Amino acid sequence: MHLLLITTMPSYKQVLCGLALLLYSAAFAQSSESADTIIRRRCATMEVLNKMITQNPSLPQQWQREGEIKYQQYLQRGSTAVAARTTGSAPYRVSGNEIVIPVVVHIVLANPNTVTDRDVQEQIEILNIDFAGLNKDSAVISPEFKARFGHTRIRFALARTDASGNFTTGIDRKISSTSYTQNTYDRVKRLTTGGVDAWDVNRYYNIWVTQFSDGILGVSTFPYMTPAAEQGTVVNYRSFGTNPAYVNPQFCLGRTLVHETGHFFYLYHIWGDDNGACTGSDFTTTTGYPLPSSCTDDTPGQGNSSSGFLGGYITDNCTSINPGINYQNYMDYTNDVSYGMFTQSQVCRMEAALNTYRSTLASSAVDFPPSGITDLCLAALTPGNRQGVVTQAVCNGTAVKALIRNQSSTTLTSATFNLQYDNGAITTIPWTGNLEAGADVTITLGTISIATGSHTLKVYTTAPNGTTDSYIANDTLTRQFYITGDAVTAPYTESFETTTFPSNGWQLSNPDNSTTWQRSSLAAYAGAASARIGNYSQSSTAGQWDDLISPPIRFSADADSVKMSFRVAYRAISNTPGSYFDGLEIWVSGGCGSDFRPVYRKASPDISSVNGITSGSFTPTASQWRLDSIDLTPYRRAGENMIVLFRNINGAGNNIYLDDIRFTQTALWSSDAQIAAVSAKTFTCSGTTLQAGVAIRNNGHDALRSASIHYKVDTTGTEQVFNWTGNLATGDTALVTLPDITSSIGQHSLIARVSNPNGQTDQNPGNDTARAPFIIFGTVNAPLTEGFETNTFPPTGWGVNNPDNNTTWTRSRKATTLLQTNDIAAAVMPNFGYNPGNVTDELISPVVRYNNVDSVFLLFDVAALYSAITAVSDTLQVLVTTDCGTSYQTVYSKTGVFLATQTGSNATAFLPETSGGYRRDSINLTDIVPAGSGSFQVSFRNISSGRNNIYIDNINIKTKTLPAALKEKGYLLYPNPTRSTVVIQHYLAPATLKGIYITDMAGRILYRESYTTGQAPAYKVVDMTSYASGIYLVRLIYTDNVITEKIIKQ
Known part of the structure; x- marks a missing residue:
């Protein structure tokens, strides 16, 4: 039910999962699942380790003795002894100093040919891509973890020379009907117990592929584990590689071997295997096997292993704030699709472990064949997917690209490529170059020009260096693709209103012919229908992917930005991470299908458009849709159209709905300057001089080199002009410091506007002006009394801080029953009907100065209403600052029944009408403010929950001097x-x-x-x-x- 449209070389592996789902589902849907198809645990490495120690408690002492010897040998070798391939003879060369590990794969199955040579080759490609950090799905890792993203220098290559010095494919097969468990898996490593002996573990990384009957996906060995002759990794064939004939859909990206190879190079599980205690570390070492201290722990705490499909931020009891746990890490237990990274310190640790304890692997060089071997490997081919999958959508003109690797004993200088479309005529393309042994290169084999519809492309190589290829099982690849129809022109909207689905050039990818995207009249954001996929109760297809693919979108050549927005509706049935978590991904190709990359991934809870969970099949109401948008500008390619696909990842959770998909474009004005922000010191407590600045942004096509910045205090102030010069490219911003501004005590607004960009008229004056509030406080000598009796509010020298420029403190006339000659008004925060979500509003006093006093007191009247049926109440705090608002100390905080002076209903706005409606509160500030002499301000801070009004009155700040x-x-x-x-x-x-x-x-x-x-x-x-x-x-x-x-x- 899925197809991953990835067409660049590093991501070809994910394409294969689509066929995996089709064939895997077909194989097992009509019968009860056999024991080896049920996956119960991703990894048994730690369980095996703990069992070994339980059965032989002296093992750690033995390992310590052996480790101390190895470490001394490492010190004698020197820390730079690992052989790097500086000549470029390494796959996926990035830094030029890659370290190549020779690999031998032992396949032990009833039919070992089930896992083909090509399957093995593709699994090794995946291992290289993920270890190199070239996996394109890393683009959806959260930025906090992407900052820790690691790229290893470790590469892997199938052995080409066996232990006797003869040519080998690096693939070893044995017929065996034995199914293994975590308790018997080691038998597959010994000929005497029906398995296959390891090749020299000092020269080869041994991998056994076999069948497990207890649902284990893999087991590996740490550098210190014994027996040494059995070092290596065992992988369940159900998660080895990407062959759709046998891989499990949830583990079909070949990343079980990535996880287990992490163990092989001394990585532990990311949660520390401490059963949720939050005390375990994945950067621990075993006594006798130290690592450099520079490989410091850079993974967050985590309670237990993760599972299923995850996206966005996930927190747990060990890491309770974002960015949460690093479930994207290969050393966690999620589905393959959620994997995506090693951290930099994990890379440091693996390379240190290789250098210290496995250095002979790097120097064995048995990945080079004996002399006289000529072997050209066709490692990858784009565009297209394996046969049997709903094909990848591309446009005519897409380049055919092949990744080739020279696995010969000498430099490769020539070869012939043979291209065949739809079993038709064969086109030969000669190639010449200079590709040294062990290296790879991507070459272009022309472009596609063929009729709209589905097609097959077969490419095979012949005559490497003009001779016969010594190994032909890696010479051929076949791909299927679909040539799209005409492009649609932006602006373009798809609302799924026509009864034909998909319509208007859209396509579906549903390789298992099961539940997929469909037009639904059950719900719609606008109109009568939407696109819906019914994940609810679809446990039999869990892990499968379905794509809804747009037609090519044509954007104007002069568009400066292009965007896509859409409406999505979803409600989860579980809030346990990984449990029934569905996912929505969006992949974009700016090259009309040739370069898809992920730009959006959401799973529960982030995908939900409705709070809370439900146990039933979800159908949204009109108010249960969320608007999401994506800036597509970074993915555009000049002169090419764009294709976007929406991918459902089924977690057997609930239905996902899409509607109102819009593609828009914007062309910039040639001359458009903006005041992006005004910066003025919010509070000034000494003098009346204001320091301020503005951020000027260039929103136009042309570079901005000059502009006039006009500024004034309040609408009635005299406007001043500052002439700015500089050089701002489109989208850039400059901070401009303005000359000092003289104002007066009170509440003010600094207003700034920009004109004359480059001496021309601004073509978009709507963004030219911005403003910022500021307060210049007065200073008074204690005592201070304030009853809010004058019409001026805030009173002279006072200030109101209103960050959201919305409802805030104001003056209110008291109820008639409370009016007195000198007491007719109070300050009120009208919370009734105002629900901004915990926004603060402050009424701040002047600076109160005092000299040679022994104590300072604050007294004030307060009135507030409490309703017992109100779940969340408003809060009144009193804070003191001695540094003009730079820092505060809270001296009073009351809410609910503790703040209230009356009880009653919140159905109407509260106005105290009796003398008991107010309460006199007092606070001793003596230990808060500076002793003896000094100055301070008092802030009355309201935190609104939209319940009811809070009043304060008759504020008195007084001092006392003792005899x-x-x-x-x-x-x-x-x-x-x-x-x-x-x-x-x-x-x-x-x-x-x-x-x-x-x-x-x-x-x-x-x-x-x-x-x-x-x-x-x-x-x-x-x-x-x-x-x-x-x-x-x-x-x-x-x-x-x-x-x-x-x-x-x-």
Whole structure:
């Protein structure tokens, strides 16, 4: 049910999955699945390792001893001993210093010819492409992980010289009907137990391909594992290569071998195999087998293995914020299609492991044949796919390209290519060149010119260097393709309204002839129909792909940007990553089918257009569609049309709908300058001078070299002009610092516009102007009182910060029942009916200055409503800043019932009407603001959830200065003399005060108060009203002291 239209050499592997699905489904759909078709676990390497240690606990000590010897040998060799192919004799040459590992593949099956020579060759191609980091599906890896994307120098080549020095194909076959398990897999490595002995593990990377009956896909060996003679990898043939006759559709990209080869070069599973504890590391080493410290861990924490098809950001209990876990990593357990990368440190680790513990593989050179061998390998061919797959759509004029590799013992200088379309006449094309042994090159064999419709192209090579080819099983490739009809011209819309489907030159790719895209009248964003694919309950076709392919799109040659938008509707049936996760991918070819690349991949939850999950088959309502868009400009090729395909990846989840697919184009004005942004310091607390700047952007065709920038404060200000010169290419932006601007205390807006680009009239004046708000705060001496009684709001010296330029703090007249002569208004944040989603709005005080004070207090009235049926409430915070808003400290935060002064319904806007509607709150700021002298501001911050209004009023910022005698002595009794009460005050909390006694001069106790340690108050008032006039003694009893003072009662 799928076809992957990839036509450039590094991605040919994915094309084969389409046929895999067709034949795999056909083979097993009509009968119960045999044991070897059910996949239960991707990898058993760690299970095998742990079992070995359990059965032989002394193994780690043995490995340590062996490792220490190997490490000393490495140190003696020197760290640069690994042989690199600097001559270019390596496949997929990139850096020029590739390291080539010879490979031998042992196929042990009842019919070992099931896995053909071409299957093996294509699997090795995949291994090279993924290790080189040339896989095109890496384009949809999230940018955070793409920044860690690694390219290894390690390459692989089938052996051409056997252990006896004779020519070999690097492929070894044995007939065996044995099915293996993770407990018996090692028997396939020994002739004595019915398998095949490894070739010299110091010279060959041994790979065994066989059958598993317990659903295991692969097992490999770490460098330290024993026995040494059995080092290598075992792969289930159901996931080896891309042959559609036997591969499992979910593992049909040949990436099981990529995963297991990572183990072979000392990589561990990315989640650390710690069963979700978040403590395991995939960069650990075994005692005795160290690696360089430079290969530091660059993979995120992960709880357990991933599975299924994943896309976008996925988080778990170990990494709970984006970008989440690195499920795209080859060392996770996802389906092949979700794989896509090694990290840079994983590359470092593999190359270090090769250099330290497997260096003999790199220097064995048995991938070169003995002398006298002439072998030209046709490694890949584009365009087209294998026979039996709904064919790739391309246009006439598409180049036929062949990737050839010289597997001869000498330089390849000539060959003949034979091209045959539709079993017709054969066209021969001679080639000459200079291709050294082991190297590859892509050559062009003309272009396609043939009638619209389906066709077959067969290409085979003959006469390499004018002689007979020593090995002909790698000489021929056959591809099918479809020549498209006429192009449609943008702007172009497809809404699937015609009853014919697909229509207007669109195509379907449905190789298994099962569920696929269809026109549906069940739902539509606009009109009566949409395109729908029914993934719901389609578990029998899980993992399969279906493509909906556009006709060629013709864009105008003078279009500067081209875009595609579309409507998509989907609702998941599970929120467990990988469980019933369907996917939608979009692939684009700017070369009319010759160069498809992925530009969009979404799986649950990102693909969902509806929150939450459902258990039923999804049919969207009119409001359950999402608009997505893609900038296609980067993928255009001059003079060629574009083809876009929409790929469904079935996870047996739910139905995907598409509608209203639009292709648009835009041509730029030749002269178009824009003020992209105005930058002004939001808050100024000292003086009235503003520092500001603008970002000027060139949106025109022509380079922007000069412009006039006009700026002023508020609409009533005097406009100033700054003449800018520079050199901006199309799309570039320059930051321009403006001369200092003098303004006044209060709320303002800096307005800037641009004119005269290159001395010409701006052809698009609609984007010439931008503005930015700013506040210049006043400074007042404490105390500060504000009751919002004047009509001016915010009051003089105050400011309102309204980031979204929407509903914010304002002045409100109080209810008639609360009106007083000097109290008629309050500040209000009208949250009722306003639901921006946790947007903050701030009412900020002037700068409050104070000198030589001992304490600072904030008091204010607040009114808010609480409704018990409201799930989410608005929040009021009070924050203090001493640096003009650069940093804040929260001193008050209340929401819901803790903020409320009244209860009631949120059905109407709240207006307090009784005296109980307001509450007086107070905050001691003494320990928040600078001690003694300083300045600060207070911000009343509203965080709106759209519930109801919050009021504040009668703000009072006051200070208090203590008597000098109190600070000097540590305590003070006052007033003295007194007519009524006496205050006993301590400067600091009297932690050791045990009691207070007042006696007359005759020693009679008139007042006594006792305290437990640490509980005495710092401020105590004693009522002496009833005492007779005279002199009294006040005794303060501490644990270590007694103080006696006289007090006069008048």
